[in-house]
Amino acid sequence: MGGASRDPREKRPWTFYALAMLMGTFLVFLYGPMVVIYVLSFQGPDGGVTFPMVGTSTFWFAEILKPGQMANIPVSFGRSMLLACIVSVITVLVAVSAGLGFRRRFAGSGLLFYLAVASLVMPSLLVGFGIGLGFKLFGWQTDLFTSALAAQLTWTLPFGLFAMFAVFNRFNRTYEEAATDLGATAWQRLRWVTLPILMPGILGVAMGAFTLSYDEYARTTLVAGNRNTLPLEIYALISSSSSPTLFAIGTLTTAVSFLVIGMTLALILSLQHRRAARGRPA
Amino acid sequence: MSLAQNSDEAVTIAPRSRGRRRWRLSPQAVSWLQVSPLAIILTAFFALPTLVFLIVSFYDYDRAGIYPDFLLTNYEELLTTPATLRVYVSSLKFAFIVWGITLFLGFNIAYFLVFHVHSRTMRTILFLACAIPFWTSGIIRTIAWIPFLGRNGAFNQGLMAVHLTEQPLEFLLFSPFAVCVTYVHLFTLLMIGPIANSLAKIDPALLEAARDAGASRWRTMVDIVIPLSKTGIALGSILVFTQVMGDFFVVKAMSGGQSASIVSQLATEIQAMQYPPAAASAIILVLFVALMVGCMMRVVDVRKELVR
Numbered sequence: 001m002g003g004a005s006r007d008p009r010e011k012r013p014w015t016f017y018a019l020a021m022l023m024g025t026f027l028v029f030l031y032g033p034m035v036v037i038y039v040l041s042f043q044g045p046d047g048g049v050t051f052p053m054v055g056t057s058t059f060w061f062a063e064i065l066k067p068g069q070m071a072n073i074p075v076s077f078g079r080s081m082l083l084a085c086i087v088s089v090i091t092v093l094v095a096v097s098a099g100l101g102f103r104r105r106f107a108g109s110g111l112l113f114y115l116a117v118a119s120l121v122m123p124s125l126l127v128g129f130g131i132g133l134g135f136k137l138f139g140w141q142t143d144l145f146t147s148a149l150a151a152q153l154t155w156t157l158p159f160g161l162f163a164m165f166a167v168f169n170r171f172n173r174t175y176e177e178a179a180t181d182l183g184a185t186a187w188q189r190l191r192w193v194t195l196p197i198l199m200p201g202i203l204g205v206a207m208g209a210f211t212l213s214y215d216e217y218a219r220t221t222l223v224a225g226n227r228n229t230l231p232l233e234i235y236a237l238i239s240s241s242s243s244p245t246l247f248a249i250g251t252l253t254t255a256v257s258f259l260v261i262g263m264t265l266a267l268i269l270s271l272q273h274r275r276a277a278r279g280r281p282a
Numbered sequence: 283m284s285l286a287q288n289s290d291e292a293v294t295i296a297p298r299s300r301g302r303r304r305w306r307l308s309p310q311a312v313s314w315l316q317v318s319p320l321a322i323i324l325t326a327f328f329a330l331p332t333l334v335f336l337i338v339s340f341y342d343y344d345r346a347g348i349y350p351d352f353l354l355t356n357y358e359e360l361l362t363t364p365a366t367l368r369v370y371v372s373s374l375k376f377a378f379i380v381w382g383i384t385l386f387l388g389f390n391i392a393y394f395l396v397f398h399v400h401s402r403t404m405r406t407i408l409f410l411a412c413a414i415p416f417w418t419s420g421i422i423r424t425i426a427w428i429p430f431l432g433r434n435g436a437f438n439q440g441l442m443a444v445h446l447t448e449q450p451l452e453f454l455l456f457s458p459f460a461v462c463v464t465y466v467h468l469f470t471l472l473m474i475g476p477i478a479n480s481l482a483k484i485d486p487a488l489l490e491a492a493r494d495a496g497a498s499r500w501r502t503m504v505d506i507v508i509p510l511s512k513t514g515i516a517l518g519s520i521l522v523f524t525q526v527m528g529d530f531f532v533v534k535a536m537s538g539g540q541s542a543s544i545v546s547q548l549a550t551e552i553q554a555m556q557y558p559p560a561a562a563s564a565i566i567l568v569l570f571v572a573l574m575v576g577c578m579m580r581v582v583d584v585r586k587e588l589v590r
Contacts, residue, residue, distance in 0.1 A: 012398075015499065019394035023408065026391060030415055030467065033426040036436050040429055050434045094319045101316030104309050112321055113585050119328040121520060121575055123528025125545050126564045129552060130331025133338055133561070150327040157320060166479070211417040217531065222552065234421055238535065247429075250422040257418040265410070 034254070041247035049244055060248040072233050073249060080230040083144060084214040087152050091160040091209035094153075096202060099164030100194075120158040124218035127154050132222045147223035152216050156209040163208060167201030200268045207264035211257055332568070339561035348557050356562035365547070366563075370570070373544050376458070376533075377526040380465040384522050385515065387466070388473025392514070393507070395474075396481040397489075409478070416471045424464050424535055431455040431463070456538025464532050469525050473518035480514030481507070513582040520578050527571055 040047075044055030064073050102109060119127075128151045135142050142148070175197060179189040195202070217231040224232055230253060237246055307315070342351040360366055391412065399405045415423060430436045431454040438450040453459055484507065492502040508515075530545035544567050551560035 013499065016394075016398050019390055019398060022387070022390055023394050026387060026470070027411055030412065030470075032436075033430040033467070034415065034418075034423065036430045037422070037426045050429050050432055051436060051439055094323065098317045098320040101313040104313045106310050106313040106317075109313075109317075110585065112317060112324075115324050115329065116320070117575075117584070118572075119324055121524035121528075121571065122328070122332075123524070123545055123564075123567060123571065125528070125530055125549060126335070126568065127328065127331065129548075129560065129564060130335045131327060133557060134331050134334045137334065137338075150323070153323055154328045157323060161320065208417070215417075215419040215421070217421055218528075231419060231421055234419070235531075238421075238425060246425065250419070250425065254418045254422060258414070261414055261417055 037247040038251045038254075040244055041251040043244040043247075047244065049247070060244040061252070063243075063245045064248060064252070072228065073230070076228050076230045076233040077253075079144060079227060080214055083149065083152070083229060084210045086145070086149060087156055087213035088206045088210040090149075090153060091156045092202060092206045094157055095160030095164050095205055095209075096195075096198070098161055099168055100190075102161075102165070103168060116158040116161050119154045120162075122154070124155070125222065127151050128219045128222035135223070141225060142223045143225040144227045144229065147225070148220045148229070151219040151223050152213045155216065155219055156212050159212060160205045160209055163201070163205045167198055167204075171197065200271055203264055203268050203271075207260060210260060214257065214260075215253075335561040335564050338558055339565050341558040341561075343556060343558045345555075353558075356559045357566070360559065360562050360566060366566075369542050369544050369547055372541050373527055376461060376465065376541075376543075377523050379462055380469065380526050381519060381522055383462070383466050384470045384473045385519065387470050388477050388518055389511075389515070391470075392474050392478035392481055392511075396478055396484075397486075409474075412471055412474055420468055421531065423468060424532055427460060427464055427467070427536065428455065431460055456536065456540070458537065458541060460536040460538075461533055461541065464536050465526055465529070468532070469522045472521040472525065476517035476521070477511055477514035480511040484510050513584065516578050516582045517584060520575050523574060523578075524571055527567070527574075 039053070040049065040051070041060055042056045042058065043053055043060060044057045045059040047054035102113075131147050131151050132142060135147055140146075171194075175193055176189055179193040184193070215231055216229075217235060220229055221232055221235070228236070234246070234249060234253070237249070338348065339356055340352045340354070341356075342349040342353055395405055395408055399408060428435075432438070433450045433452065433455070435455065437454060438447075441447045442450065488506060488510075489502055492506055497505070528545055530543050530549055533541055533543040534546050544563070548560050548563045548567070551557075551563065
């Protein structure tokens with residue numbers, strides 16, 4: 001472990017080794033099954049959904065793109081990406097703004113806080129059910145970019161808000177005070193001081209909202225209208241198909257998630273790196 | 283934080299320099315403006331829909347549609363069916379088992395990350411390793427267990443390869459066991475995150491002082507670390523508990539029809555377009571979850587802890 005060499009005076013207690021073992025086992029438990037499906041998605045054309053591998057191929061990936069029963073997968077992938085981008089942008093704007101607002105106590109702040117908590121812990125399917133019923137009573141047609149978008153926001157917004165609380169907890173107010181003392185207007189202070197300092201956290205919120213939306217199933221299923229998102233398509237496939245294609249889709253969609261996570265982390269790291277190089281506040 | 287100081291200062295919204303009219307809003311009004319998008323969205327798409335199914339739960343219905351009414355029969359039927367009790371007991375059993383396991387794992391892993399891993403980089407890497415699967419598809423992570431736990435799955439093949447068992451174990455997949463494993467897999471991070479957050483706020487000097495005063499590691503744990511991390515424990519417990527109670531996918535996919543969940547029963551009613559009984563069932567579930575969460579929130583002031 002990285003820390004061992006730093007502290008040569010002190011011997012590690014036995015609990016360190018026990019907990020390190022637990023951590024290692026947990027990581028195997030976390031990644032093991034996922035690795036199994038990544039491997040199985042490269043199953044040969046004659047292979048099945050379990051080991052042994054009958055050769056290796058990209059046959060099952062090619063199946064996804066073939067016209068036919070899988071035809072909906074690429075289209076729904078596009079929809080999911082678009083929806084996730086919209087959700088991510090709205091979540092960032094609303095959550096950052098609300099995070100700023102929550103820095104002062106205001107009348108009703110407690111109520112709004114508990115509304116957000118309730119929205120987060122509400123059984124997911126019920127959110128979609130409520131919105132779906134509401135649309136029905138008004139005679140509106142449910143759709144991906146109205147009702148499903150709204151249902152996903154009830155999940156990503158509280159998440160974004162709580163993430164912003166964590167970000168603001170670490171925020172040092174003296175930078176803002178200095179900006180005010182130097183004559184900055186509220187807007188200039190926000191644009192040139194507060195937001196740049198918060199940027200890594202904001203990027204984190206954007207990524208979190210994107211991935212939550214991209215993988216969301218339970219809130220969306222009752223209100224997506226007649227255009228399915230990727231998770232809804234995958235769900236429909238689970239019952240109808242038992243070929244490694246399902247694993248190939250799983251591998252691809254996880255790869256997309258990893259790509260988004262990796263790009264965001266790289267962006268955050270490079271921001272922090274640049275900042276450290278310039279000696280600016282982190 | 284300088285809360286009091288800040289509330290005295292007036293905040294200008296428009297830039298001063300351009301010679302436009304200067305608006306001065308009270309800090310209170312600025313806050314309202316800033317939180318209003320959140321308040322509007324949550325009211326319109328969370329609070330109102332909840333109100334809608336509260337109202338619909340009293341409606342009458344038949345095969346053709348639903349009719350405004352004020353009936354208690356939906357609740358009566360729900361509360362007198364033995365299936366309701368059965369499914370609540372079964373969900374609570376899962377929630378309790380999963381809560382115990384995730385609490386054990388979550389606390390120990392968070393403790394390891396915060397107090398044993400000294401290198402910041404290493405800690406970040408390990409924490410990300412725990413967190414990254416959470417940002418990938420829950421459906422895929424659930425079905426990933428199928429080729430792993432199945433009769434001819436990787437786990438059984440491994441066991442037989444090292445001659446631990448001669449026959450493949452049958453209970454692994456499509457069983458309550460598989461449901462628990464999947465829940466733990468999906469939700470442990472919800473425990474690790476809040477607990478690690480609480481632990482990170484504990485001043486290490488406190489632990490040193492305890493040790494210097496002669497406290498054993500166990501005493502330090504029971505008298506200092508656990509009390510100071512109870513917010514994280516409560517928060518994690520709330521998240522895990524509500525996720526398990528609100529689940530309908532995992533039970534459906536992994537129990538092989540042996541168990542039902544509250545929400546999967548409700549989903550069946552929705553598919554049959556029996557909205558009023560489904561709404562009544564939803565209200566009972568919401569009340570039940572709210573009651574449990576309310577009890578857990580009594581332990582700690584979550585708001586104070588989060589907002590500061």
